[in-house]
Amino acid sequence: MAGIASIPLLLLKLWTVYPLLFTWPPARNVTQLSERLFVAPLVALALFQLFSGLANTTRWYPWEFNFVVSHFWGGWMLIGVLFIHIGAKWQQSRRALRTPLKQPAVSEPVAAAGGLSRRGLLWTAGAAVGAVTLTTAGQTFRPLEDLASLAPRAPDIGPQGLPVNRTAGGAGVLQTARAPGWRLQVMGAVDRPLSLSLEDLRALPQHAAELPISCVEGWSASATWGGVRVRDLLERAGAAPGAEVVVRSLQTRGSFRSSELNTIFAQHDDTLLALDINGEPLHLDHGFPCRLIAPNRPGVMLTKWVMALEVRT
Amino acid sequence: MNAGSGEPQHEPHGWPWRIGLLIGGAMFAFGLYGLLHNATQTIPADWAKWIAGALVLHDALLVPAVLLVGALVTRLAPSALRSGLQGTLAVCGVVALMSVPVVMAAGRRADNPSLLPHDYGQNLAIVLAVILAGGTVLTISRAARAGRRPRAPTPGRSNS
Numbered sequence: 001m002a003g004i005a006s007i008p009l010l011l012l013k014l015w016t017v018y019p020l021l022f023t024w025p026p027a028r029n030v031t032q033l034s035e036r037l038f039v040a041p042l043v044a045l046a047l048f049q050l051f052s053g054l055a056n057t058t059r060w061y062p063w064e065f066n067f068v069v070s071h072f073w074g075g076w077m078l079i080g081v082l083f084i085h086i087g088a089k090w091q092q093s094r095r096a097l098r099t100p101l102k103q104p105a106v107s108e109p110v111a112a113a114g115g116l117s118r119r120g121l122l123w124t125a126g127a128a129v130g131a132v133t134l135t136t137a138g139q140t141f142r143p144l145e146d147l148a149s150l151a152p153r154a155p156d157i158g159p160q161g162l163p164v165n166r167t168a169g170g171a172g173v174l175q176t177a178r179a180p181g182w183r184l185q186v187m188g189a190v191d192r193p194l195s196l197s198l199e200d201l202r203a204l205p206q207h208a209a210e211l212p213i214s215c216v217e218g219w220s221a222s223a224t225w226g227g228v229r230v231r232d233l234l235e236r237a238g239a240a241p242g243a244e245v246v247v248r249s250l251q252t253r254g255s256f257r258s259s260e261l262n263t264i265f266a267q268h269d270d271t272l273l274a275l276d277i278n279g280e281p282l283h284l285d286h287g288f289p290c291r292l293i294a295p296n297r298p299g300v301m302l303t304k305w306v307m308a309l310e311v312r313t
Numbered sequence: 314m315n316a317g318s319g320e321p322q323h324e325p326h327g328w329p330w331r332i333g334l335l336i337g338g339a340m341f342a343f344g345l346y347g348l349l350h351n352a353t354q355t356i357p358a359d360w361a362k363w364i365a366g367a368l369v370l371h372d373a374l375l376v377p378a379v380l381l382v383g384a385l386v387t388r389l390a391p392s393a394l395r396s397g398l399q400g401t402l403a404v405c406g407v408v409a410l411m412s413v414p415v416v417m418a419a420g421r422r423a424d425n426p427s428l429l430p431h432d433y434g435q436n437l438a439i440v441l442a443v444i445l446a447g448g449t450v451l452t453i454s455r456a457a458r459a460g461r462r463p464r465a466p467t468p469g470r471s472n473s
Contacts, residue, residue: 067354076343124403150411150431157430
């Protein structure tokens with residue numbers, strides 16, 4: 001959401017400094033030349049990080065590289081050149097902010113003659129940010145749900161009233177998730193490795209938790225989940241109290257086919273291997289036979305189609 | 314932007330520049346190292362093509378197009394309506410530009426009806442119509458107010 005709102009601001013900022021691109025001579029000394037040379041990667045990275053992030057929210061990947069990995073490293077590069085730019089402009093900005101304005105920033109006669117005044121420009125930017133925010137924020141902020149006509153998600157559209165990011169078909173688990181021989185393995189650093197069928201899991205004490213799926217792509221939606229506490233399974237298997245857990249999915253590829261639970265997550269009351277969503281068995285696209293659900297974790301770390309809990313100490 | 318006459322020209326120097334160069338340079342280098350180190354996933358040649366493409370598209374196409382439209386409005390629209398019209402068009406432009414991914418909906422998948430569930434072409438048309446209507450009302454009411462006001466030195470505004 002903050003990413004979407006910052007796009008109009010970036011465009012406005014670049015538009016106001018665009019004439020400086022044609023300053024002549026391009027630089028008067030080496031320091032100024034090096035400062036200006038860093039502006040190209042700054043602008044290019046800022047534009048592309050925001051554009052590719054926006055495209056990612058619609059799962060549109062017109063390039064060959066892996067989005068997540070490249071976006072991460074590109075982010076480091078962007079913050080780096082931003083630091084350099086701030087350092088270069090620091091004294092100039094301080095001086096400008098200290099100097100009182102010689103005349104009011106707004107003068108309506110000028111505005112009327114030449115077009116948008118400075119204040120008009122700021123109002124325009126504010127209106128643009130407001131427009132793109134109002135039409136998308138409802139995918140995570142329920143009160144604005146009805147206005148979210150341009151959001152890539154609606155928080156209540158999807159199987160069982162909840163959006164899906166990766167489908168069972170997309171994850172390649174259509175067969176394995178429905179296989180009658182499916183069992184959950186609790187293994188690794190445990191006294192008694194467990195192998196549990198879906199019926200075995202249902203026979204264990206069930207707990208409910210009201211938790212959201214919060215996707216890093218900007219949508220979120222809540223549901224009541226029912227299932228077995230991870231803590232109970234660890235106890236049953238005789239894992240050490242401080243154990244950490246790797247949750248493995250049936251997925252055979254993809255960077256999010258497993259996730260890690262540190263001790264705090266593993267021991268939390270609301271960390272469940274969920275079997276139900278709002279009282280119904282999980283839809284295949286929500287991770288049938290069972291999925292991880294826990295508070296304060298991005299959606300990609302709520303592993304679906306779980307096949308094993310691998311315990312580490 | 315206001316480079317005041319007689320003032321020394323602004324140049325980066327002093328400790329903020331050096332610290333920024335040090336910290337920012339290290340972060341940039343770390344990012345670049347990560348990008349190149351994971352070349353099988355990041356495909357740096359392809360990535361660089363998109364980065365440079367973004368810059369070229371923005372600087373050589375988008376901004377000149379915006380400037381052209383702005384100049385046309387300045388030339389053709391009556392002066393009282395100019396700023397309101399420019400603001401309205403700018404907001405419409407930003408909303409339309411940012412809606413390209415959802416309207417194209419290239420990421421749609423037959424097995425995932427929860428992704429891109431709306432008719433975005435139609436929704437964009439409605440949103441743009443609302444912005445145009447709001448912008449028109451604001452522009453005209455501003456022009457009407459300005460018209461009622463005496464032209465010459467605006468009283469009650471010059472000193473305070």
